[in-house]
Amino acid sequence: MATEGIDARPEEHVGLEHQLQRFEALTDAGLAYLDTNDLLVELLDRLRDVLEVDTAAVLQMDESESHLVATVARGIEDEARQGVRIPVGHGFAGQIASDRHPRIIEHVDNGNVLSPVLRRKGISSLMGVPLISLGTLIGVLHVGTFRLRRFTDADVELLQAVGDQMALAIQARTSIAERAAVVALQRSLMPAYLPQVPGLSAAARYVPAEGRALGGDWYDLFTLPNGQVCVAIGDVVGHGLRAAVVMGRLRSALRAYAFDGFTPDEVLARLHRKLQHFEPGEMATLLYATFDPSLERVALSSAGHLPPLVATLDGGTSSYVDIPPDPPLGVAPDDLASRHTTTIEIPPGGVLCMYTDGLIERRHEPLDDGLARLQSTFVADDPDELCTSLMSTLVGSDEPRDDIAVIALRRDVPRAHNAIVVPAEPASLALVRLAMRRWLAGAGASAEDTDDLVVAVGEAAANAVKHAYGAQRGTVEVHLDFAAGEAIARIRDTGSWRRAREGNHGRGILLMERCSDDLRIAQSAAGTEVTLRRKLRKGVPP
Amino acid sequence: MTDATLTLETHDNDIRIGLAGEVDMANADKIQQQMASAITNDTMSVTVDVADLRYIDSTGLRVLASFAARLRSIDIEFTLIAPATSPAGRVIELTGLNV
Numbered sequence: 001m002a003t004e005g006i007d008a009r010p011e012e013h014v015g016l017e018h019q020l021q022r023f024e025a026l027t028d029a030g031l032a033y034l035d036t037n038d039l040l041v042e043l044l045d046r047l048r049d050v051l052e053v054d055t056a057a058v059l060q061m062d063e064s065e066s067h068l069v070a071t072v073a074r075g076i077e078d079e080a081r082q083g084v085r086i087p088v089g090h091g092f093a094g095q096i097a098s099d100r101h102p103r104i105i106e107h108v109d110n111g112n113v114l115s116p117v118l119r120r121k122g123i124s125s126l127m128g129v130p131l132i133s134l135g136t137l138i139g140v141l142h143v144g145t146f147r148l149r150r151f152t153d154a155d156v157e158l159l160q161a162v163g164d165q166m167a168l169a170i171q172a173r174t175s176i177a178e179r180a181a182v183v184a185l186q187r188s189l190m191p192a193y194l195p196q197v198p199g200l201s202a203a204a205r206y207v208p209a210e211g212r213a214l215g216g217d218w219y220d221l222f223t224l225p226n227g228q229v230c231v232a233i234g235d236v237v238g239h240g241l242r243a244a245v246v247m248g249r250l251r252s253a254l255r256a257y258a259f260d261g262f263t264p265d266e267v268l269a270r271l272h273r274k275l276q277h278f279e280p281g282e283m284a285t286l287l288y289a290t291f292d293p294s295l296e297r298v299a300l301s302s303a304g305h306l307p308p309l310v311a312t313l314d315g316g317t318s319s320y321v322d323i324p325p326d327p328p329l330g331v332a333p334d335d336l337a338s339r340h341t342t343t344i345e346i347p348p349g350g351v352l353c354m355y356t357d358g359l360i361e362r363r364h365e366p367l368d369d370g371l372a373r374l375q376s377t378f379v380a381d382d383p384d385e386l387c388t389s390l391m392s393t394l395v396g397s398d399e400p401r402d403d404i405a406v407i408a409l410r411r412d413v414p415r416a417h418n419a420i421v422v423p424a425e426p427a428s429l430a431l432v433r434l435a436m437r438r439w440l441a442g443a444g445a446s447a448e449d450t451d452d453l454v455v456a457v458g459e460a461a462a463n464a465v466k467h468a469y470g471a472q473r474g475t476v477e478v479h480l481d482f483a484a485g486e487a488i489a490r491i492r493d494t495g496s497w498r499r500a501r502e503g504n505h506g507r508g509i510l511l512m513e514r515c516s517d518d519l520r521i522a523q524s525a526a527g528t529e530v531t532l533r534r535k536l537r538k539g540v541p542p
Numbered sequence: 543m544t545d546a547t548l549t550l551e552t553h554d555n556d557i558r559i560g561l562a563g564e565v566d567m568a569n570a571d572k573i574q575q576q577m578a579s580a581i582t583n584d585t586m587s588v589t590v591d592v593a594d595l596r597y598i599d600s601t602g603l604r605v606l607a608s609f610a611a612r613l614r615s616i617d618i619e620f621t622l623i624a625p626a627t628s629p630a631g632r633v634i635e636l637t638g639l640n641v
Contacts, residue, residue: 225545226563426568430544433564433597451629455636458599462567507637508600514636 036173040072040166047162048074051155053143055123058131058166059086059093060139068093068140070115076144079117086114092126093140100137102129102156106148118144125149127156129163133171141166178241183208185244186218189251194221197229198420199295199438203383204407205391209239209358216243216284217356217403220251222258227293227434230258233305233354233405234286246282250275250329254288264288264301265339268329272303275330283330287354291346293434294441295411298352299343304328306357306371311380313349313413318378320371348442349413351380358402359394383408414442417481424465424474424493432461432478436489439480445487449536453487456515459508460491460530468495468528487534489516494527544568546595548576555586562594565602574605578612587619592630603639 034042044056055075059068068086073079089098091114096103105112105126113119113126128142141163186208194202204219216236223229232254236243253274257267267288275282287305289298300308302325311318326339346352360370377393378386386408395404418439422428433454440450457478464476477492513519516532546563557580565573581588590606592598598606606622613620624631 225543426566427543429566429568429599430564451632454597455599455629455633458566458597462599462601466567507603507639510637511600511633 036170036177037072039169039173041074043162043166044072044074047143047159051143051158053127053149054146055118055121055144056142058139058141059084060131060170061088061097061137068097071139076117076121076123078121079115082117084115084117090114092118093128093142096128096130096140096142097137100130100132102127102160104128104151104156106150108144122146125151127151127159129156129160131163131167131170133167136171138167138170182241182244185241185248189218189244189248191219191221195223197221197223198435199412199442200229200291200409201383201412202407202409203387205387205404206406207358207391207395207404209401209403216247217358217405218247218251219354219405219407220254221407221409222255224259224261225430226261227430227437229291229295229409230289231291231352231354231407231409232286232288233356233407234284235305235356235403235405236282236284238282246275246279246284249279250284250286254286258288258290263341264290264299265326265341268301268303268326269339272327272329272332279330281330283328285328289352289354291409294437295346296441297343297345299341301339301341302326303339306355306360308355309353309375309378310344310346311351311353311378312347313380314347318375318380320375346411348411349380351378351383351386351408351410353378353386353390353406353408355390355406356402356404358404359390359406361402363401380410383410412442414439414444414482416483417479419477419479421475421477422461424469424476424495426462426465428476429458429461429465432476433458435478436480440487443482443487443536446537449487449534452515453489453532453534456512456519456532456534457489457491459511460489460532463497463508463530464491464493464495464528467497468493470495482536485536487536489532489534491530491532492527496525497523497528546573548573550580555584556589557581557585557587558589558591560591560594562596564597565595565605566597566599567601570601570605573602574609577605577609581613581618585618587621588613589621589623591623593623593625593628595628595630598630598633600637603633603637607639 040058047056057073057076057079058071060071062069066088068088070079070084086094088094092103092105092112108123108126123144124146125148126142126144128140130137131139131141141159143159190206194204202221216238219233221231234250236247250271253271254267257270262270268286285305286303287308289300291298300321300323302323304325304327307320307323309318309320321344323342324340360374362370374394377390387406390406420435422431436454436457437450440453461476461478468474474493474495479490481488512532516534518533520531522529544564544566546561546565546569549560551558559577559580610620624634626635
């Protein structure tokens, strides 16, 4: 082939240094506030002017790092619109990506260019450079001409200079976008507020690490339909968007397994298998605990997590829960059978505290020192005040080098008077029974006293739901007082009971009578109040 | 929300229904329907096991009683398993329910 018809710009026409300076000045001043896409469009257009080429395109490495994807293209817009994908190592752009060297093709043909868009458009000559930022290849920049063109070393230098600026800009904007995404994701993953659980007070703190590291710590507190209260705290190894995404998936899966009624060890075993299959290579520690509906007992299972602390009112001392740490999630081979659940009792006023390693770890200090410091700081206090004192004593004004998550839960001390107001709907009855069981458990009532009082109050509340309001809406109040070894329950509505219809009304009254020592039903225009008294055989009511 | 689970075992024409969780006004109708839909035209006997029920109220007892009466009226043998120590057994004992 003769060289006729090939464009080679005369030397005097180039003035490369001058053009480059002008280009850089424009890049710095005018483009700082553009988002990534607008910035690339602007740079590609200026590049087309300065280099006198017809097409310019940026391909970015995809997440798998096996393909380049056309993201912005000028002159050959279809390339980006169709999301052309080029395997790394193949074709023109693919080879630039694998060699990390500029490349020039003077005669495009089927053998050296893979992109169908480039070939169909009739591109004759191509020049491309790798986009490298901080040693990482993030994509390829190339320009092309419809007429045959002989690109010079000076052209390559100019393209590479622009490519380096693009790479920095893409990387910086990606980091900012990723950081914003992580913060948004983490906000959405931590409970916006802790659920109100009758009989339990809870407080939590989450502080992300300073600087570069946004991590995979999280906590969660939720209730199940059967009255169980579930608490989880975890730490996904690693930082950034990836760790936050893994954390989000673990959190959802944990809730789903818990909802299906699995015990703590079963939940963790399933999470482990799920993590290994869907996120191979990821690892997390996790501590998961469930309070039974009466809140008297807590069942715990640990996947390589630091042990929880319990403090009780008597003596005010705290101790670590002796719990065998099973392997972290995602590392060991499948261990469906080998995890453990440990059950402990939490007395009224007792506090359970779960945390991540950021709370206690200090540089150049044995872990045991951190554990001892936490234990000496921890007392049976109001959870919110406890969290405040833990953070101020253990973290202080140091910039945390790792994420810190803490959650503390206290079983309420028994009270002489307890009350709950619920909508007069069938769905409220389970809640009334749950509240009754918690109050009675807190007062140390025997199982028989508890079951009978729950039945009697359940019937009275059911009567109010069924008979008090007709088609209207209303509420039912349930009060439980402890006085002189006696439990006094009052169930109040503001409606007027209608006659029973299905023939079990008599059976309901019979149950109320038989399950209490004394039953009074006072009906007036203001409503109905049922009072049930029962001597407690056991327990020390407050 | 009141939560109960119902398990079914069928041996030839004998059906065993296991109830666990809680039964009250909120879910009694649903339980009644689930139990009724388990019965086929060939059913000879039905056993309802309430040993694992944590709570049952008078509405739940009515469902059990009317289910038993309905089955007997169509010549299906009905057996209720409710140990005296179980919460359901206690309520049945207190009301003198005879099913």
